[in-house]
Amino acid sequence: MTTFLTVAVVVIVALIAVGLHRVWRGPTIFDRLVAIALVSVNSVAVLVIFGFLFGRATFFLDIALVYALLTFLLPIALGRYFEFRENEEDAE
Amino acid sequence: MIVIVDIMILTVMLITAVLALRVRDLLTAVALLSAYSLFSSLLFAGLLALDVALVEAALGAALTGVLLIVAIMHTTRHSPATEDSHKQWLMGVLIVGFLGLMLYSSSGLPDRGDPQAPNRTGAASVYLTRSLEDTATPNVVTAVLADYRSLDTLGETLVIVTAALGVTLVLMRRDEPDDLPPPRLGRDGGDDT
Amino acid sequence: MSILTYVLISAGIAFMVVSAIGLVNLPGLYTRAHAVAKSETFALMLVLAGLFFHPAIDLSSAVRLALVLLFSMAANPTAVHALLRAARRAGVQPWKLSEETTTATLSEGDEPDGETDGGDGQEPR
Numbered sequence: 001m002t003t004f005l006t007v008a009v010v011v012i013v014a015l016i017a018v019g020l021h022r023v024w025r026g027p028t029i030f031d032r033l034v035a036i037a038l039v040s041v042n043s044v045a046v047l048v049i050f051g052f053l054f055g056r057a058t059f060f061l062d063i064a065l066v067y068a069l070l071t072f073l074l075p076i077a078l079g080r081y082f083e084f085r086e087n088e089e090d091a092e
Numbered sequence: 093m094i095v096i097v098d099i100m101i102l103t104v105m106l107i108t109a110v111l112a113l114r115v116r117d118l119l120t121a122v123a124l125l126s127a128y129s130l131f132s133s134l135l136f137a138g139l140l141a142l143d144v145a146l147v148e149a150a151l152g153a154a155l156t157g158v159l160l161i162v163a164i165m166h167t168t169r170h171s172p173a174t175e176d177s178h179k180q181w182l183m184g185v186l187i188v189g190f191l192g193l194m195l196y197s198s199s200g201l202p203d204r205g206d207p208q209a210p211n212r213t214g215a216a217s218v219y220l221t222r223s224l225e226d227t228a229t230p231n232v233v234t235a236v237l238a239d240y241r242s243l244d245t246l247g248e249t250l251v252i253v254t255a256a257l258g259v260t261l262v263l264m265r266r267d268e269p270d271d272l273p274p275p276r277l278g279r280d281g282g283d284d285t
Numbered sequence: 286m287s288i289l290t291y292v293l294i295s296a297g298i299a300f301m302v303v304s305a306i307g308l309v310n311l312p313g314l315y316t317r318a319h320a321v322a323k324s325e326t327f328a329l330m331l332v333l334a335g336l337f338f339h340p341a342i343d344l345s346s347a348v349r350l351a352l353v354l355l356f357s358m359a360a361n362p363t364a365v366h367a368l369l370r371a372a373r374r375a376g377v378q379p380w381k382l383s384e385e386t387t388t389a390t391l392s393e394g395d396e397p398d399g400e401t402d403g404g405d406g407q408e409p410r
Contacts, residue, residue, distance in 0.1 A: 001339070001340070008298055010100070011298055012298065015301050018306075019308060020111075020127075023123070028314060029119050030368055030375075032123055032124075033368050034308070034321050034365060036127055038304065038305070041325050041329050043130050043131075044357060048353065057343075061349035061350060061353060063142065063146045064353050065352055065353050070150055070153060074158065075364040077157070078367075078368065079367040079371040081119075
């Protein structure tokens, strides 16, 4: 079980690196933000598997929950940013 | 900590940091900085520093990102193009010199967990042995921060509240002064819109 | 019971691999968002469900795991939807087939070709 989870963590971190390619390459900002969302979801998985690897599941699950909650906020804030900017351009 | 995961996360952090400094679109840089904070939170979690990982995930990944986005909302989105080519070699020398100094000084630190290290032979051993019976708190870091050194924590909390108030006051400034009613002068009554 | 852990986590990682490949290879913003919002969320749900059957599970861990699973299931597609809504309002066009790759059965006359990177002004990088 331990080696299986270790291999799982290694694979998921490799997938994070793959997602970063889209962050670099994405032609619009929204491509990059969607790739960051993928990176965040993978990181939640990594945190939870770390918890079970190190034997302290409850603490790591707390961190994963906080991170999932706060990663939800960032695209919402950005959506408001673009809406704000659009209102500003309409007002001019 | 699993060595290969460590190396992979550090490599990814390096790539993210270089990208975050090189892109000119500031929103992309904010997204990359948020990802960078996330990776450092993963590293802290891997080192079993759980409180630090929690705080880094909450503050660095989300709060700083949202604050920077609000700041960009009120200012500009593209960083201007400035190329100072004759100063870059000087910055390179300074950076390499400082890096060398840091690496040299870090080689004088004691090994992690060394029982003869100065931070283990002083008050730390007292905290470690007596914290459970003194404070009834299983986590020694929490016991030190909130009980033995609680006045320090109070000072830190005051600093953070002041900083948060200042940032909120600055960011709440509205950009449309035309919406404010004109000031009343004397008894003229002014214009009630 | 822990055989289910192996099966579910392997399935979850397979879906994550598919999502990452989709993010890199699919054309256009809206198609890439499919990979992130749908298959990636499902992959995370599979991985978290697999950890329910881990030998070291206890009640508090199971409750927190259920909370993380439910919240991620609801929040991740919503966040990607918020991004795409902002992208639509900013004017990013969906990807359309270009004229060269269109088969002869496509009857509309002038299709815009290739991947249009509409959106928010110049992208200097």
